[in-house]
Amino acid sequence: MMVTVKEFSKEEYLLKGHAACAGCGPAISLRLLFKALGNKIFLVVPACCTTVIQGPYPYTSFSVPLQNVLFESTAAAASGIVAALHQRNVKDITVVGWAGDGGTVDIGIQALSGAAERETDFIYICYDNEAYGNTGMQRSGATPYGAWTTTTPSGKRERKKDMPLIMAAHKIPYVATACPSYPIDFVSKLRKAKEIKGTKYIHILAPCPTGWRYDTGKTVELGRLAVQTGLWALYEIENGKFKLNPPSDRLIDKAKRKSVKEYFALQGRFRNLTEEDIDRIQKGVDEDWENYRAQTSCSASDATLHGKI
């Protein structure tokens, strides 16, 4: 399923003149989303930065049909669209929910959990910029420990909610993480998700220069650093089988991961981190990776076992 950049569609369905901030990670992700899935999609968007990116009435910067819906309702509205398409016997349209982290991990988690439990046939993508960006950077459940937001002026004191694993607990056929800094990985995962029946969940870390307080030219670099430091791991869970994807699959050995300090140094939102905070975060990252290692070896032995049978 792995694609190369040469295989990317030349078509642009995110049009020029969209209203995203310069260097917007979600806008890069949107462009890749359309390149991966084409324009036979119905896009469902709740209140989020994409409400603004698409542009105001009577304009749109997307050349796909888009339904704006209430903040907490992306997966519920998508359920209705999927049901109606099924009743109309339409089979060639992919329904895509596209929501921010607040709309997914906080206010939208109930509708999403319900849709996943009902095995709704759609792709849900959470583009995570780790705060309520559209309202001016307030803390969300996806904001990481230590990060400044307008409602945590001295830094958040709790850890980031692990939404991909929450979705994996629903035993849906496909869960994946991604980052627009790794476009081939992201596009491959979208194409794979399109071919799978049932609920597909993809969680992308989408750097936000406005909220994270970094130079707008460094979005791709920031995403890479998030992955290279191990703060964000690229993986997929297909029918319960956990698999790290490149380059994260080479980072199980702690020595190969960059220090989290490199990632923090570029961002104003982490300016107030103390050495103690950084130690604590590094410890959390190392714990996460112990978990990834355990899951990887568990899935590997499962595969071996299945191979023997």
Next chain:
Amino acid sequence: MAQMIIDTANHIAGYAAKAARVKVVAAYPITPQTTVVEKIAEFVEEGKMDIEYIRVESEHSAMMACIGAAVTGVRTFTATSAHGLALMHEALHWASGSRLPIVMVVVNRAMGAPWSIMPDFSDSLSQRDTGWLQFYCADNQEVFDTIIQTYKLCENERVFLPAMVCLEGFILSHTYMPVKIPKQEEIDAFLPPYKSGWTLDLNDPISHANLVSPEWFMEFRYMIQEAMENAKQLIPKIDREYRERFGVEHGGLIEKYRCEDADLLLLTMGTMGSDAKIAVDNLRKEGLKVGSARVRVFRPFPTEEIGKLAERAQMLTSIDRHISFGMEGFLATEIKASVFNRKDKPLVAGYIAGLGGRDVTSGTLEKIAKKSLKWMRDGKVEKETTWVDLRE
């Protein structure tokens, strides 16, 4: 031949959804609505309804799923009560703002706290300003007929708005009554296939419901107001057409009973309208000129018809199964507003009765009428709002 069945209003609502050939039902259970969604589940399992039945995880999601289905071009149905309706509140605005002809049964139940599962109109009337049409039914036949009628109305290109068909919990929802159900082909002839103003379309890839600047927003709101006015014109016509085809009608906007020569009119909504007829008959036997006007449609409000009733009647008394705290019952307010600019305006008195399922009998209404007649003769309303049968 039409079929005569004896069943509860909730089951009848299920029969109506089936007869209307809805394609997507998204619903969440709440007392006393539950038997509506159970009946539909039964139809689906028996293969009598070919629908997508989405058993959602909340009422908010029920309405949003209906919105999703409606924008994808199919007829949708849902039902709820009280707190479920309140949870939907935000989505109700989204449905009407998106101009989607969704029909929802509201099995009226009092809003808590404290908990009550018994009826009053505090749930649906709290949604007065959401841009939904609101119908209030007096019996099970009317529940069936109104559901069929509202699909035709809401899918009219001059309307394209959603509608609530309200019926009182337990008084109707769990009460068996005979109901005439027309043949499917006759219903199909009356109610054409689903039509909406727009759908999501690959060939017309636009953003729906995106940000609208102040330059445009008021026009969108004005169009909803216009649609409500259009609905007011269409409701009596559709009710008459229904009578011509099926031999039964429900009075259009207002069901009037012995109003022609009445000095005093009792204005009610829902099942209280049936008790009001009995009260009127009893009072007439005593030579008292009283009539009953049951407001069947609360939104759009039949202002003009109320005005016409005020030409003859000297006094209008509203009995509200509802209270707008800090003011009075909504029906009283709307009636006063409807007659305010008339030269010879009648007296208007308001009564609050039947909250949380407190019984209201024809006897109660007769007492209210006699007190109103006294005030009418004195030419003065002694009390704007009177709470009926209140414990001291």
